[in-house]
Amino acid sequence: MHNRLSKNILIVITILCGFLMVVSYLQSSLLEPVRYYAGYFLTPVQSGINRFGVTVSNSIREQRHLHEVYDENRRLQERVDALTEENNRLRSDELELERLRELYRLDQNYMQYPKVAARVIARDSQKWFRVFRIDKGLSDGITKDMNVLSGGGLVGIVTEVGANYATVRSIIDDESNVYAMSQYSSDTCLVKGNITAYEDGTLDITNIDKNAVFNDGDAVVTSTLSTKFLPGILIGYAADISINSQHLTKSGKLIPVADFDNIQEVLIITQVKTDSGIITPGEE
Numbered sequence: 110m111h112n113r114l115s116k117n118i119l120i121v122i123t124i125l126c127g128f129l130m131v132v133s134y135l136q137s138s139l140l141e142p143v144r145y146y147a148g149y150f151l152t153p154v155q156s157g158i159n160r161f162g163v164t165v166s167n168s169i170r171e172q173r174h175l176h177e178v179y180d181e182n183r184r185l186q187e188r189v190d191a192l193t194e195e196n197n198r199l200r201s202d203e204l205e206l207e208r209l210r211e212l213y214r215l216d217q218n219y220m221q222y223p224k225v226a227a228r229v230i231a232r233d234s235q236k237w238f239r240v241f242r243i244d245k246g247l248s249d250g251i252t253k254d255m256n257v258l259s260g261g262g263l264v265g266i267v268t269e270v271g272a273n274y275a276t277v278r279s280i281i282d283d284e285s286n287v288y289a290m291s292q293y294s295s296d297t298c299l300v301k302g303n304i305t306a307y308e309d310g311t312l313d314i315t316n317i318d319k320n321a322v323f324n325d326g327d328a329v330v331t332s333t334l335s336t337k338f339l340p341g342i343l344i345g346y347a348a349d350i351s352i353n354s355q356h357l358t359k360s361g362k363l364i365p366v367a368d369f370d371n372i373q374e375v376l377i378i379t380q381v382k383t384d385s386g387i388i389t390p391g392e393e
Contacts, residue, residue, distance in 0.1 A: 212374055215258055222339065223389065224258070224376040225249055230274070238264075238372045239282045239304065246273045250379055252390045254337050259375040260367035262343035263287070263331060267377065275377075280344065281307045281369050288335035289314075289344055292328040296321035300329065300344055300363055310364065314347060317359035323350050329363055339382055 216224055225245055232241035245251050247270055255267045257277050265279035280287055285302030299316040306313055317323050327347045331338040343366055350361035380389050 211260070212376060215261060215376060219258065219342065219378070222378040222380060224378050225251065227251075227275075227375050227377055229372050229375065237281060237304070237307065237369045238279055239369075240268075240276065240278050241372065243275050243277060243375060243377070244273065245377065246271045246275050248272055250390065251275045251377055252381065254381045256337075256339050256342065256378045257375050258342065258378065259372050262345070262366040263338070264367045264369070264372060264375065266337060277375070279369060280365070281312060287338055287344060288332040289329050290332040290334075291321075291323050291347065292330045292343075293324070294322035294327070296323050297332050297334060298323065298329070306362075307369065311348065311362040312345070312365060313360070314350070314363045315358070315360045317350070317361075319352055319356060319358055321359060323347060323359060323361075325350055325361075335382065336384075337382055339378060339380065339387065 212226060227243040227245040227249075229238070229241050230244045232238050234240075243257075251267060251270055253267055253270055255275075256263065257265045257267060263280060265277045265282075265285070267275050268278045269276035278285060280300065280302055281304060282302045283304055287300040288297065289300045290297045296318060297316070298314050298321075301313040301315060303313050314329070325348050329344045329347055331340055331342045331344065333340045345363045345365040345367075348362045348364055350359055352359050380387050
């Protein structure tokens, strides 16, 4: 009822406004009083209509502007996303290039050994590369006991080989033992894998003669005494060397040159050490 009454009043006002506007434009002396009083009525009505029109027009402009801003933001966000993706790809390519350069430098450091490059495709632990798998195998000339390099030096040895893959046990594994020596004095030692010790980034060095010249900071390389590891490959650097309580031998820590948190590419030396010397499988 109330809405119907409001509509009727609005219709009447609209008709009245229309009539008064027509009258206000008629040129007749008889209608002069009507035009005079019509002005009092029409002026505020027209002002209200004008204000309403301006408000509606501004609202339309604001809505159009908001849509334009939204579209522009969407386009900018799409551009930002594309640039972010491109930046991530370039960063990934840059890191891969640096790793390949490092692998190339490693290859140059051990030019006396023939090598094959491979990528790591799996590992047994989420934390470290204790045992991992590479994408080269028998079809690539890989055999058991081949030495594996990465990150500046020795990382492990091949323990199992398939047609197109191989398994590598790293030198940080508890079962790993590498006969090594100080590159400075050639005095020997044993580098023992120790996952617990590697919590602080080191391995154990034992079996150092008490009279050996073996100092902190000495480069430790594989020894000619090793039965499976080829000689002269850098393993890491000696630290905390001291005489044992029985005063019979020295021991200490080794800081590996390789990073066992992140190994992605490796070099496999395609020769093995045997009792009869260094051989290249398939060429005996």
